[in-house]
Amino acid sequence: ATMPPLLSAIATAGRHGVLVKSAAAMERLGAVTRVALDKTGTLTEGAPRVAGVRSPAGSGTDGARALALAAAAEQSSEHPIARAVVAAARERGLRVPGACEFSSTPGRGVRAVVEGRTVRVGSPAALLNAGVSGSEEGLAEEQLRGARAVASEVEAAGQTAVAVLVDGLPVAVLALTDRLRPGAREAVARLHRLTGAETGLGHGAEAGTASETGVTLLTGDNARAARRTAEECGITDVQAGLLPQDKVAAVRAWQDGGAKVLMVGDGVNDAPALAAAHSGVAMGRVGSDLALETADAVVVRDETGAVPTVVALSRRARRLVV
C-alpha cells in the first residue's frame, strides 16, 4: 500500500529536520492563516552575548562584582540570557559564588540569595520601576532613576538591557546582543507568502482581512530591540514587552477573529501561547523542555526556514487527503 499523504509528509518533514508529532499535528500545520514568531531563540540564535556591563552612577559596586553576583543568581535558569550572563562571568575569570532560594518569573527574570544578599536579575521594566522592596526609599528612587537612564541608552542602541539589583538597589545594567539566525529573513518572506499577507487574499474562503493574515513578532524584549530584529527580517507588525500571558492573549484575539494561528517559539515563556494556538512549532536545540512538549512540531536542526517548509508540506498533503 502507498503511505497516506499526511504520514508521507511527516517523513519528508523529518528529512528537513522537523519532527512532527502526529498526523493530526501535521494536518493542523497547513490550516494556519496567521503566524506569530517569538524573537529570542526563534528569529535570533538565542545565544545572546553580554557586550557590556554598565554601572549606574552611585551604585558603589564595580562591574566585575555585579556580573559575578548576577551569574550566581542565574546559575539555575535555563533562559538564554541566564546562560549568557554565566558565560560572561566565566570568560572574565570571575569566581561565581553559590546561590540559594532561587526563583524565576517567566518574562521578567530571576531572584536568588547570594552570600546573604538578595540578587535580582531581569527586565528593566519589571525591576527598575518604583516599589522594589527591601531598599531605603529616597536612595532607591534616585538610583533607580539612574539605572533606568542607562537601560534606555542600551535599548536605544537596539540591545537588550538587563538590570542587576542587590538588596533592592540597582548595581549594574548589562547590555546584550543577539544575532539573527541565518535564513530567518527568507523564512519570514515565505511565511508572508503562505499566509497571503503580500497579496491580501489570505488563505481559504473565510480569510482575507488584514487581521487574519500575516506575520507578527511577539516578544518579551523591549520595543526598540524588537523593532530592530523585525526590520532585519522583514516583519512590520511587532508587539513587544509581552509577558507569557500577553502572548496567549494576542493569539486568542486573532483566533476569536476567525484566524488559525501558528505560534513559533522556544522558551518556557512561549509554552502557554504554543498551547493556545491552532498549531505550535518549537525551536529544538535552544528550546525549553516545556515548549518542546507543548508544540505540534519541533525544528530539530535549528533552521527557521524549516517552518514554512513544514506548513507547505502540510498544505500539499491536505489537498491529497480530500
Ligand code: ADP
Ligand atoms: P522573548 O519573548 O524575546 O523570548 P522572554 O519573554 O524570554 O523574551 O524574556 C523577556 C524579558 O524578560 C527579557 O528580555 C529579559 O529582560 C527578561 N528575562 C526573562 N528571563 C530572564 C532571566 N533568566 N535573566 C534575565 N532577564 C530575564
Ligand code: MG
Ligand atoms: Mg524566546
